[in-house]
Amino acid sequence: VTAGRTILETVRWRNGRVRILDQTLLPDREVYLELETLDEVADAIGRLAVRGAPAIGIAGALGLAAASRGFRRCDAGAFLEDLEAAAARLSSARPTAVNLSWACNLAVEAVRRRAGDGGSPEELVQALLAEGERILEEDLHLSAAMGEHGMKLLPDPARVVTHCNTGGLATAGGGTALGVVLEAARRGRGVFVHVDETRPLLQGSRLTAWELQRAGIPYAIQADGAAAWLFRTQSIDAVLVGADRVAANGDTANKLGTFTLALAAREFGVPFYVVAPRSSFDLSLEDGLRIPIELRAEEEVLLCAGRPAAPAGARAWNPAFDVTPAALVSGWVTEREVEHPPFRP
Numbered sequence: 001v002t003a004g005r006t007i008l009e010t011v012r013w014r015n016g017r018v019r020i021l022d023q024t025l026l027p028d029r030e031v032y033l034e035l036e037t038l039d040e041v042a043d044a045i046g047r048l049a050v051r052g053a054p055a056i057g058i059a060g061a062l063g064l065a066a067a068s069r070g071f072r073r074c075d076a077g078a079f080l081e082d083l084e085a086a087a088a089r090l091s092s093a094r095p096t097a098v099n100l101s102w103a104c105n106l107a108v109e110a111v112r113r114r115a116g117d118g119g120s121p122e123e124l125v126q127a128l129l130a131e132g133e134r135i136l137e138e139d140l141h142l143s144a145a146m147g148e149h150g151m152k153l154l155p156d157p158a159r160v161v162t163h164c165n166t167g168g169l170a171t172a173g174g175g176t177a178l179g180v181v182l183e184a185a186r187r188g189r190g191v192f193v194h195v196d197e198t199r200p201l202l203q204g205s206r207l208t209a210w211e212l213q214r215a216g217i218p219y220a221i222q223a224d225g226a227a228a229w230l231f232r233t234q235s236i237d238a239v240l241v242g243a244d245r246v247a248a249n250g251d252t253a254n255k256l257g258t259f260t261l262a263l264a265a266r267e268f269g270v271p272f273y274v275v276a277p278r279s280s281f282d283l284s285l286e287d288g289l290r291i292p293i294e295l296r297a298e299e300e301v302l303l304c305a306g307r308p309a310a311p312a313g314a315r316a317w318n319p320a321f322d323v324t325p326a327a328l329v330s331g332w333v334t335e336r337e338v339e340h341p342p343f344r345p
C-alpha cells in the first residue's frame with residue numbers, strides 16, 4: 001500500500017517543465033508527458049490528461065511557470081500582463097473545479113507581490129515557480145490530514161462506495177476520498193471498495209480500480225446505475241466522494257452521478273461523506289446553483305472505448321458534474337476536521 005501511494009507522480013516539476021502522467025492512456029499504458037507551453041498545459045487539462053480538482057490546480061500553477069518562458073521580460077509590468085492573460089486562459093480550461101482558478105490566482109498574487117517589491121522579470125519567474133512548488137508541497141500534507149480525519153468515520157472492517165477518481169491520480173498526494181481508503185488500508189484496517197465505473201470517461205474503472213489494485217485493496221467495479229440496488233442488498237458503511245467545488249451552504253459539485261448516489265444513500269440511511277481540501281471550497285458562492293457546470297463534448301457519451309455507443313446522428317447531453325444538495329451530505333472531511341455549514345472562513 002505504501003508503495004502504491006508514494007510512487008505515483010501525477011504532476012511534478014521536472015527540468016523546467018510540468019511532467020504529468022497521461023491519465024487518458026491508463027490503465028493500459030503509463031506514459032508521462034512534459035508540458036512546456038501554455039497551449040500544451042491548457043490542452044492537457046482540457047482533455048483530462050491531468051484531472052481531479054487538486055491536481056489541475058497544481059498543473060495550472062506549475063503550468064504558468066513553464067509557460068512563462070514565452071512571456072515578455074522587458075519589464076515587470078509586461079511580464080505581469082502576460083501572466084494574467086495566461087492565468088485567465090488556464091482557469092477557463094475547466095470551469096467547475098475551483099482549485100484551478102484558486103491556484104492560478106495564488107500564482108499571480110505571488111508574482112504581483114514580488115513585482116511590488118521591485119523584483120526583476122527573472123525574480124518574478126522564480127517567485128512564480130516557488131508558488132507552484134509550494135502549492136504542490138502543501139497538497140501532500142492536505143491528503144495526509146484528510147486521510148487521518150476521514151478514517152475515523154469508518155468501522156474496521158469497512159465497506160464503502162466511491163465515485164469517479166479521488167486518489168493519488170487526482171491530487172499530488174494520496175488523494176481525498178480514496179486517500180481515506182488508502183490511509184485506512186495502510187494502517188492495517190480492512191476495507192472493501194465498491195467502485196462506480198463513472199461513465200462516460202470511466203475514471204472509476206480505469207483509474208480508481210488501477211490505484212486500488214496497485215495498493216492491494218479489494219474492490220469490485222459496478223455500473224453507475226447499481227447504487228440503489230447495492231444499498232438495498234448489501235451492508236454498506238459509507239459513501240466517500242470528492243468535490244470540485246463546495247458552496248458556502250455546503251452544496252457540492254462533483255462528478256456527474258454523485259447526486260444520484262447521494263439520493264440513493266439517503267433512502268437507505270447510508271452515511272454520505274464529501275472529502276475535499278478547503279481549496280475546493282468557494283465561500284463566495286451562496287449555494288450550489290451558482291456553480292458553473294462544465295458541459296463536455298457529446299462524443300464522450302456517444303462513443304465508448306472509441307466505438308459508437310449510439311446510432312449515427314444521435315445527440316447527447318454531457319454535463320461533467322452535478323451538484324449534490326447539502327442536506328444529503330453527512331459531513332465534509334477537510335484537512336481541518338469533519339466540518340458542517342456554515343463553514344468557518
Ligand code: MRU
Binds near residue numbers: 176177255256
Ligand atoms: O472530470 P474529472 O475527472 O476531473 O472529475 C474529477 C472529480 O469529479 C473528482 O471527484 C473531484 O475532482 C475530486 S478529486 C480529489
